[in-house]
Amino acid sequence: MSTQIALDTFVAETGGWVAAQLEACTRCGICAEACHFYQATGNPDFAPVWKIEVLRKAYEQRMTPGGKLKTAFHIEKKIDDQELLDWSKIVYEACTVCNKCSMACPMGIDLGPLIHNVRTGLAAAGLVPADLAAAVQKQLDEGSPLGVTDDVFADRIDWVQDDWDVDIPIDKEGSDTMVVFSSIEIMKFPENLADIARILNTAGENWTLSSKGREVVNFGFYEGSPEHTALFLQKLVDAATELKVKKIVVTECGHAYDALRWTAANLIDVPKELEITHIVALMDKFVSEGKIKLKKGAFDGSGGIAFHDACKIQRRGGHIEEPRRLLNILAPESFRELTPNKEQAICCGGGGGVIAIKEADPYRFAVFGLKIDQAKVAGADTVVMACSNCRLQFLDGIQHYGSELKIKGLSNMVAEAMEGAN
Amino acid sequence: MTWTDTLEFLRGPLFRIAFLVFIAGLAYRLIRVVTLGWPKDKVLSAGSKAKGVATTYVKAIGIFPFIPWVKKTFNGNAVTFLAGGMFHVGLISVILLGTAHMLAWKSLLGFGWPTLSLPIIDWLAAATIAAMVALLVNRLTHPVVRKLSGPAEFLNWTLVFLPMVTGYMMTHHMFFRYETLFSLHMLTVDVMLIWIPFSRLSHFVFYFFSRTIHGAQFGKRAVTP
Numbered sequence A: 001m002s003t004q005i006a007l008d009t010f011v012a013e014t015g016g017w018v019a020a021q022l023e024a025c026t027r028c029g030i031c032a033e034a035c036h037f038y039q040a041t042g043n044p045d046f047a048p049v050w051k052i053e054v055l056r057k058a059y060e061q062r063m064t065p066g067g068k069l070k071t072a073f074h075i076e077k078k079i080d081d082q083e084l085l086d087w088s089k090i091v092y093e094a095c096t097v098c099n100k101c102s103m104a105c106p107m108g109i110d111l112g113p114l115i116h117n118v119r120t121g122l123a124a125a126g127l128v129p130a131d132l133a134a135a136v137q138k139q140l141d142e143g144s145p146l147g148v149t150d151d152v153f154a155d156r157i158d159w160v161q162d163d164w165d166v167d168i169p170i171d172k173e174g175s176d177t178m179v180v181f182s183s184i185e186i187m188k189f190p191e192n193l194a195d196i197a198r199i200l201n202t203a204g205e206n207w208t209l210s211s212k213g214r215e216v217v218n219f220g221f222y223e224g225s226p227e228h229t230a231l232f233l234q235k236l237v238d239a240a241t242e243l244k245v246k247k248i249v250v251t252e253c254g255h256a257y258d259a260l261r262w263t264a265a266n267l268i269d270v271p272k273e274l275e276i277t278h279i280v281a282l283m284d285k286f287v288s289e290g291k292i293k294l295k296k297g298a299f300d301g302s303g304g305i306a307f308h309d310a311c312k313i314q315r316r317g318g319h320i321e322e323p324r325r326l327l328n329i330l331a332p333e334s335f336r337e338l339t340p341n342k343e344q345a346i347c348c349g350g351g352g353g354v355i356a357i358k359e360a361d362p363y364r365f366a367v368f369g370l371k372i373d374q375a376k377v378a379g380a381d382t383v384v385m386a387c388s389n390c391r392l393q394f395l396d397g398i399q400h401y402g403s404e405l406k407i408k409g410l411s412n413m414v415a416e417a418m419e420g421a422n
Numbered sequence B: 001m002t003w004t005d006t007l008e009f010l011r012g013p014l015f016r017i018a019f020l021v022f023i024a025g026l027a028y029r030l031i032r033v034v035t036l037g038w039p040k041d042k043v044l045s046a047g048s049k050a051k052g053v054a055t056t057y058v059k060a061i062g063i064f065p066f067i068p069w070v071k072k073t074f075n076g077n078a079v080t081f082l083a084g085g086m087f088h089v090g091l092i093s094v095i096l097l098g099t100a101h102m103l104a105w106k107s108l109l110g111f112g113w114p115t116l117s118l119p120i121i122d123w124l125a126a127a128t129i130a131a132m133v134a135l136l137v138n139r140l141t142h143p144v145v146r147k148l149s150g151p152a153e154f155l156n157w158t159l160v161f162l163p164m165v166t167g168y169m170m171t172h173h174m175f176f177r178y179e180t181l182f183s184l185h186m187l188t189v190d191v192m193l194i195w196i197p198f199s200r201l202s203h204f205v206f207y208f209f210s211r212t213i214h215g216a217q218f219g220k221r222a223v224t225p
Helices: A002-014 A018-025 A030-034 A036-041 A053-063 A065-071 A079-094 A111-122 A132-143 A149-163 A185-186 A190-202 A217-223 A228-242 A254-260 A281-288 A309-313 A321-330 A358-378 A389-402 A408-419 B005-009 B013-034 B049-063 B077-096 B099-109 B118-143 B143-148 B153-171 B178-198 B202-222
Strands: A177-180 A247-250 A273-276 A306-307 A380-387 A406-409
Touching: A002 A018, A002 A053, A002 A111, A002 A309, A018 B013, A018 B202, A030 A036, A030 B077, A036 A358, A053 A065, A053 A079, A132 A217, A132 A228, A132 B118, A149 A185, A149 A190, A149 A217, A149 B143, A177 A190, A177 A228, A177 B143, A185 A190, A185 A389, A190 A281, A190 A406, A190 A408, A217 A228, A217 A254, A217 A406, A228 A254, A247 A254, A254 A273, A254 A309, A254 A389, A273 A281, A273 B178, A281 A321, A281 A408, A306 A358, A306 B099, A321 B013, A358 A389, A380 A389, A380 A408, A389 A406, B005 B178, B013 B178, B013 B202, B049 B202, B077 B099, B077 B118, B099 B202, B118 B143, B143 B202, B153 B178, B153 B202, B178 B202
Parallel strands: A177 A247, A247 A273, A306 A380, A380 A406
Antiparallel strands: none
């Protein structure tokens, strides 16, 4: 039964866009070398092309004459329940949808979105790993997968305002900008709230938080369900419309940015004049417009500092140069690049919902070994990033490996180096 | 029936049928995919899709085959990159720039073009055949590629390998009479042409879709593809 739903979903989502790319694949296997999960484990099941094998099979068996003939004459077995369960493991536990594979494919197939399509079929069939499904349910029930209810939100913001002595406006009508934090920041990195608030206040930005659109994390996007994704996105767009803001700023959260900036308009109605941007881009703009001044070399002299490119903010987000411009002010002497970097960067291994699935721990830690090696080669003592999900993975990872690496959020560094802050 | 009669049939009526199946089959595949529907992308671009597409083609056709390590995934796949590259360059050169093939094209199209000298084409053909053997060994030994390979992949390999080998034997008059070798070459070419629309050998048609999508997706985000 669940197989039927998954297959129907695969078929329904197979437009020319998907079909043309499935037809283009030559099964050369080059994508495997781009996949950090394959590189770290050597498991051929984790080859990106194998992750979309079930989608290809469904497409062939249900939509092409050749595939229909093959199943009719029993040359090829029809997809069954067990097969889908196997795929649920590999596409949720061993893929962060970081899309590095699409950079390697000689045919230029955009594998990341296709793997997302596989997740969509599995989500429709109810084959999402239990931990991830529970987090989605929690977001549906409480408005946040990390339990940031209305009360918790109000308490945390009060506490941050008091403890850090910073103004955080909530539901302020007539604001230009609505800022949405992720619950990871609210619950685990509250200093992000304080620091980003200080940056915005110092720059004179007319901004607000929204109590209705308070959670930017979108677990529907992780599981691949367009219905849930749209539901969570709608809350944000509604809140922005209600507050009549011109701009939504996503803070240090990668997949949420991918969902809101690059997916939302294709799932729900987003007003054309509503700008959606990322805090990294905004901080860079503040600096270039002279709205905030950073102390040059504020972080020089304490060892090498490298930037970790988050798959959803840099490769899939487009904000590759902004963090580098900022770091070249903050630590011009100590800044160094990891190899590979920018759009070719290796993902942290915790994205795409992987970090939320307990069974995936061995894989995500194996992958993290690549990041530690990268930092070592680059001579970095500190790794900076602009994604709190990456940051969680880095913190877990260095603990797992007993590494001495120091981890920093870019917004925290900018706030620390800001001159004339109030 | 003599070998000469057989050859006349294989390079005459059967070739025309094979060519027709090749064209009609690919057209059918193409039309079917195009008519599946292409949802409009309503997301506001940060960069230029056209620039992304242009960049990815320049990198893929102009740089990638000659400097494979620009993709940084070269080391793990040296055989696939080098042998795969050699195979494609060799195959296209032999088919378009071999004198005998050019004459076949001329009889179809009505015009010809300058070709490479026989020794060069001969070496290219030998290198292409060697590359195919390397690719087969890689398919059987690399854990990922082996997992991806079923009967269809090996059949595809065989149906491309046979015209290459019979063509090479023909230019060197190896083992059999010329008419026999020519007949075998034409037979395998006909079979391959008929098989292409039914198989992944048709990837060259869909390449332009996936490459364009890739470039547009990266260009839209203002990221270098």
